[in-house]
């Protein structure tokens with residue numbers, strides 16, 4: 318173990334001991350999502366563990382990241398899980414986003430001043446993620462996204478939602494990842510999920526909306542978006558009119 322890694326793990330251990338463990342039970346009982354505490358985690362560099370350093374990431378190895386999450390989970394498993402999900406969003410935009418997307422989103426995600434939500438699971442697609450039915454249809458410079466996501470950790474507090482949607486053929490190769498900023502017209506929340514012992518990171522059912530100026534699909538492709546949206550509060554996919 319290098320000295321640098323040692324210091325990082327020690328800092329995460331102290332953070333988990335002081336900030337997470339004493340509060341974990343209360344947060345769960347009160348269904349409190351501790352955004353202020355997550356901002357502190359961001360100051361420690363925990364929001365962009367595998368993100369490149371030019372956009373504020375920590376650039377950790379996989380092994381270091383595992384050690385970091387082990388320490389976090391000793392304090393509060395739910396917050397450790399949320400931070401790992403947030404990191405998936407930061408990593409995907411850093412890895413697959415274009416320069417504008419990296420510059421717009423990744424520094425805030427790495428610092429956890431912006432929180433991220435990863436929107437893959439649907440009422441009819443969990444383990445079999447390649448079966449998602451949420452669609453993203455090209456409409457001029459826009460993508461119009463239509464569908465319902467479920468178990469979206471952090472939804473309601475996130476600045477950005479990375480939405481997996483079908484833009485091509487059936488199966489995993491026809492899925493794109495689209496960046497949907499909070500406040501996009503048509504984006505709506507359902508009720509908070511009831512999850513035993515897992516109340517702190519909200520897990521909403523979430524309806525989705527539209528995007529623009531995106532490339533046609535390609536697996537894992539991250540695309541920009543804004544504006545033009547539809548709303549569908551039913552737990553199924555369907556086409557609606559545009560806002």
Ligand SMILES: Cc1cc2nc3c(=O)[nH]c(=O)nc-3n(C[C@H](O)[C@H](O)[C@H](O)COP(=O)(O)OP(=O)(O)OC[C@H]3O[C@@H](n4cnc5c(N)ncnc54)[C@H](O)[C@@H]3O)c2cc1C
Nearest residue numbers: 402435436437438442443444445467468469470512515520
């Ligand atoms: C606390 C929490 C937070 C979450 N956060 C997010 C999030 O932020 N974003 C997101 O997109 N998703 C999130 N999820 C969803 C999570 O990824 C799904 O729960 C997971 O993919 C499993 O899907 P499912 O719950 O529909 O279970 P199912 O897919 O219905 O599986 C139910 C059971 O059947 C088994 N099973 C399924 N298929 C097979 C098979 N072919 N053969 C044998 N056994 C099988 C599974 O192993 C499991 O035991 C979260 C879930 C939880 C509980």
